Amino acid sequence: MRKSEWSDKQLEELIRQMPKIQDHRDPRDIYQNLSIKKRKLIPWILPGIATAAAMLLFLILVPNLMDRTNNSFNEAQEKKSLEQTTAKKDAGIAMDKEEATSKEGVNSGTKEVKLLRTESVKSAIYDDEVGNGKVLTYWIPDQQAQILIPVSTIVSDAGNKSWLTVFEEKMASLKEEEWGLSDFYPLNAKLELDKNNNSVIVDVPSNHLYGQGSTNETSFINVLQKDIASNSNLRKIKFKTNGEPGIELGNYGSMQEQNIESDQKKHAFLFYYPVGSKLPYLTPTNTIYKDFGTALEAMKADQPENGLKSSLSPSLQIYDVTISDKTLSLSLKDDSTLKDNQLTLYSFEALMLTAKEFGVEKIIVKNSPLTHIGPFDLSKENKVPIAPNLRNIQ
Known part of the structure; x- marks a missing residue:
């Protein structure tokens, strides 16, 4: 068929001069027809002038379309041939990658284990x-004010300030309620270090509420005792009210000073779960135990009267412990089903904190079926923690 001598520009001009055919259907109807019908329906009645124009357009366009169709066919053949060649190359590359991945998988076991360990948080x-x-x-008192929960933080901007100054400054930054505990801080008192008398001066205002109710005053005295004992070697509290010596408390009466109990150790650490939380605090018992073995047994049982749960995971099956040169050596049972998960990690930390109560500084685990519990390498000595329950308040 003879190639059309009409140029693209001439064809466009001819189409513009043809009469317009308007479609009065709703656009949604058109879309529905296109979506449902597979074949295009050709209307059999058209205005005479439209039919003539269409026939004329057909005669003009056919030669040009045929020529373009031949070119498109040739291009398609070339493209198909190129795609087949590329596919073969890609298949070879894919096989090489699969083989390399297989080899890498064998050597990446350590990396995967390391990644899994990062899921457990100390x-x-x-x-x-x-x-x-x-x-x-x-x-900080728990929600029922039955026990005190130790919450620790790292302060990086202490400068030349005393621990007591920084301690008092950071009180307002505590988020007790957000942490599932009682809103207790900042204390309604001024704290002052008395180095000459190895004591802390606690000066309360005359309208303080610490003497109203046995729970309030007991929590107040116990919090002061533990706060000072945990952060210093001071052994005495001196009370003032508006700068005058003494404080009035309902059950304690008038108090001028109080000694800080020197024996703040030999407790067992158990779990305390705030309401709605799946993660526990590591919390010391109120009970003092005569030796580590007794405290270890206490870790296996709940203390419902204080809202405490057992902290010794069933998978951490210990059958022998010895303490020598501030190092605790413990052996696991041969059939121990030790698991590397968050609960076991917290259980191991509770064990270390309990051991620290009895003067232990390092722990060695023997015949463990696992090399690691979270970030702890059980094939090496592990140092006991400095303080429990890290929270960032800065």
Whole structure:
């Protein structure tokens, strides 16, 4: 067929001069027809002038379309041939990649295990995490004011300030309610260090509420005792009210000073779960135990009267412990089903904190079926924590 001598520009001009055919259907009807019908329906009645124009257009366009169709066919053949060649190359590359991935999988086991370990998060603070900072521990009543929960933080901007100054400054930054505990801080008192008498002066205003109710005053006295004992070696509290010596408390009466109990150790650490939380605090018992073995047995049982849960995971099956040169050596049972998960990690930390109560500084685990619990390498000695329950307040 003879190639059309009409140029593209001439064809466009001819089409513009043809009469317009309007479609009065709703656009949604058109879309529905296109979506449902597979074949295009050709109307059999058209205005005479439209039919003539269409026939004329057909005669003009056919030669040009045929020529373009031949060119498109040739291009399609060339494209198909190129795609087949490329596909073969890609298949070869894919096979090489699969083989390489298979080899890499064998060598990447350590990396995968390391990634899995990062999913378990330590609760306590350890020596290598402090740097040039300072660790402070606040004792906060639980929601029922039955026990005190130690919450620790790392302060990096202490400068030349005393621990007590920084401790008092950071009180307002505590988020007790957000942490599932009682809103207790900041204390309604001024704290002053008395180095000459190895004591802390606690000066309350005359309208303080710490003497209203046995729970309030007991929590107040216990919090002061534990706050000072955990953060210093001071052994005495001196009370003032508006600068005058003494404080009035309902059950305690008038108090001028109080000694800080020197024996704040030998407790067992159990789990305390705030309402709605799946992660526990590591919390010392109120009970004092005569030796580590007795405390270890206490870790296996709940203390419902204080809202505490057992902290010794069933998978951490210990059958022998010895303490020598401030190092605890413990052996696991041969059939121990030790698991590397968050609960076991917290259980191991509770074990280390309990051991620390009895003067232990390092722990060695023997015949463990696992090399790691979270970030702890059980094939090496592990240092006990500095303080429990890390929370960032800065």
